[in-house]
Amino acid sequence: MIVKYFATLRKITGVQEENINAKTVGELLEIIEGKYGKEFHDSIFSGENFKKGVIILKNGKNVIYLDNLNTKLEDNDIVSIFPPVAGG
Template sequence: MIVRFYASLRDVTGTKEARIAGCKTVGELLKRMCDKYGKAFEDLLLRDGSLIVGVMVLVNGTHIAHLQGLDTPLSDDCVVDVFPPVAGG
């Protein structure tokens, strides 16, 4: 699948997107990405295994809050967009 990173996640990962295969759920994908990109990546997205308020994860353009959350199923042809919490004004 293609995973696209936005905002500060691009700085942490060093890339705009990555190809990752074999993850069955969003939760599994996030765990694998935390293992790959380290604590700085995890700190932007997760607290105690749950998404931080304001984090957006879209699967094929749909927010996982409108699907099955971290249990949202994935296949290798999915496109996943990951946004850290952002503030503006």
């Protein structure tokens, strides 16, 4: 599936998007953390929970309204990951 990174996460990953295969959102994040390390983890998590304002979308739907870390993923899904950002 395609994983898209936004805002300050792009400074950590060095890419805007990449192909990674995983069965769930939790598994996907573990793979990404393995690749980019603590800096990525700390951008997303506070302890075991998502940081306030972190948004993870599966095909534009926030995973907290799906099955959160257990949300199932398929090959043609697009996952978008945002650190806490705002504007207006």
